[in-house]
Amino acid sequence: MYSELEIKLFKQRFHGAVNIKGIDFQIHYALNITLNLLLAEEPLGSITLEGIEDLDLQPIKAGNVYVQVKTSNTPWHLCQLSEPLINFISQNKTTGTENSFQLVTDFEQRESIKKLFSKNCSLAEKANLVGDILKCKPLKDKRITRTQLETVILNTEIQSTTKQSLIEDSKSKLVLLLDIHPDEAEIFLLSFLYKFLDWSVERKTITKVNIYDFKTRFFENKVRGQEFEAYGRGLxxxxxxxxxxxxxxxxxxxxxxxxxxxxxxxxxxxxxxxxxxxxxxxxxxxxxxxxxxxxxxxxxxxxxxxxxxxxxxxxxxxxxxxxxxxxxxxxxxxxxxxxxxxxxxxxxxxxxxxxxxxxxxxxxxxxxxxxxxxxxxxxxxxxxxxxxxxxxxIPYFDRQEAKLIFQNLKKQNKIHTSVINSDWAYERIGSPKCLIEFIFLITQGQMLDERLSEQVREIRKNNQNDKIDFLRKVLLADACKTPININHLIVSEQLNIDYQEIIKSTNNEFVYLEDDYIHGYHWVRNSHLLKILHENYSNPAITALKTISLIDDSQKPFFLGNLSEIPGFDVEVLIENFKYIADRTDLKTYLAFLSGIFKIGEYLFFLRNKEVYQEAYDKFNEGVLLLFNAKFLPTQEIDLFSLFSDNRNFREVKELSDMITITHRGFQYVGFFVNSNEFKYEFNDTNLDLIGEVMDWFYWIKKIF
Incomplete structure (x- = not known):
């Protein structure tokens, strides 16, 4: 049997359309013989891999030895020798000399074939066997003569072995001839086998130098891998x-x-x-x-x-x-x-x-x-x-796939008793069709948002307001792809809240911990929860202001900029209420607000004009985006349309661009933020770069606002 690795390895190298058993045995045999180049008593030689189906081994001992490696599930009869014997005869014709041959198989030979190649077989018995082979159709078609056949048989050795025997012998040679530690022989052999497959495809001629070069690279790369694992954890x-x-x-x-x-x-x-x-x-x-x-x-x-x-x-x-x-x-x-x-x-x-x-x-x-x-x-x-x-x-979830999933889960007794059929569930999840919603419905018997609403109502019923506030912050941060570090939370100013107990009670139900960061589960699930948690509550922008101090400094611009993707978020609420945290905000965080609000403004501009952008893209592909982006740069307009005013397509694109609605954009929102909120900071040697960045923002606000 072949290991999962071997099957995948051979399929990957030869694109799946191969006789895996045949190639496997041939490659292992060729690799084993190649290691003989390391023998001190062997003359300096080489091995040429002539493709995959026929392995042509050039001088290893005295003279020329041509080898064919064959596999079969059952022992051969005489006529099955026809192909290799014809190949050997053809080789003699090509070289004009009598060559030595070797036929290697992964199965035991019948007695008749053993006798044919035995030195101890009587002349009469061998003559009869040669006569039987000459009657085989492939030899008759090629008009092979008795003399040609007898010459090849006389110069051919036949050998039977197994793949496992070859592997064990190769590992022994690696230890004895290449000084590989016994504990590393198996991984080295696997690596060498992989390289050998490449050499086979290339029909490479292999020498002793190639083997030693491979050993050097193997251990160099092994050291590099060990060095990375020493400092690369977490990546x-x-x-x-x-x-x-x-x-x-x-x-x-x-x-x-x-x-x-x-x-x-x-x-x-x-x-x-x-x-x-x-x-x-x-x-x-x-x-x-x-x-x-x-x-x-x-x-x-x-x-x-x-x-x-x-x-x-x-x-x-x-x-x-x-x-x-x-x-x-x-x-x-x-x-x-x-x-x-x-x-x-x-x-x-x-x-x-x-x-x-x-x-x-x-x-x-x-x-x-x-x-x-x-x-x-x-x-x-x-x-x-x-x-x-x-x-x-780009996978999509359609009605037919819904039926297949439903049938499969039904066989596993995973379908909830209240679910009528797949069509009923498929219609119930609404649009756009969401696979995660479908699976939840058919296995749990209710919509995902219904279950989450029940769980949140239970928390509120028990007056666990700290837990609700915790979930709002954590899930908002994770939805913005900037999860909260648990250490920031535990050492925060709200010392009267036992966050460790809250985390313990919500872990593996609403959130999970990974590398000191608190994550929500799937984005769809988080979206439902955020909507439920902010029902009858102020805007998510208020939660954002309460959360910003818990976000890593490097992630704060991302957190604020990604708020525009949160359902119900209102940037004006964020701007109006910043004053309540201004005195606790450092210069770096202030810059994060400028950057994040700018991104929100640009995103809102795009959303207001999304249909125009989409129409232009559908008609003229992505090249049109360059023209649009140039015209609607947030700093200064660049009119490229005038350069191509005679072109009908460009005129049509310009007409579409004239449909863009110009409202508040990034710098306008940043201007509102700066003018609405007083922020004090001190000049010192440690924050000059940050102050320079603030001045850059103020320059553009004054120029555009």
């Missing part, structure tokens, strides 16, 4: 497929975890898995893009579980700087250079993974697969990968 992890201890989370609309996939809780979306496989047949980068709730993460995790080697599958957790991207890239490249089948998952692209594209660019040219998931808007922010070849997959 990238090997994926752990341990079964999850909280399987119910999957059906309750919480974030899909690797352990959920290991338990088989998801329904395999075969259509989309096959499309991902097709993409990886053409490129090494597949990006799954769609709105939240469409099952992107679950689909990506299921693909990784089904198709990737688990030992060398990685998930990137953070890549916030160019330095991070370099560190991760070097680590991945070092593993790839070891010959290991490296695959990388980048799930949920956001600002904490904002430099993921640098990793892809750095690893271009290496056999590393990248599977990426992203909401549409996040990919537009962070997704520029340059000239690297990639393909997008």
């Amino acid at each position: 990238i992890d090997r994926i752990s497929w341990r079964e999850d201890s909280l399987p119910k989370d999957y059906f309750e609309g919480k974030k899909t975890r690797f352990g959920h996939i290991a338990l088989g809780l998801d329904v395999r979306r075969t259509k989309w898995l096959n499309k991902i496989q097709e993409i990886f047949g053409k490129t090494r980068i597949c990006i799954i893009r769609e709105a939240s709730g469409q099952g992107k993460s679950t689909l990506a995790l299921r693909y990784a579980y089904d198709f990737w080697n688990h030992e060398y599958s990685f998930a990137i957790k953070a890549v916030e700087t160019v330095e991070h991207s370099e560190q991760i890239s070097n680590y991945l490249k070092s593993l790839s250079e070891l010959g290991l089948p490296v695959s990388v998952l980048i799930d949920d692209v956001n600002h904490t993974k904002s430099h993921f594209s640098k990793i892809i660019q750095n690893c271009a040219g290496y056999p590393i697969n990248f599977l990426i998931t992203s909401r549409n808007d996040d990919y537009h922010y962070f997704g520029s990968v340059g000239e690297v070849s990639l393909e997008f997959l």
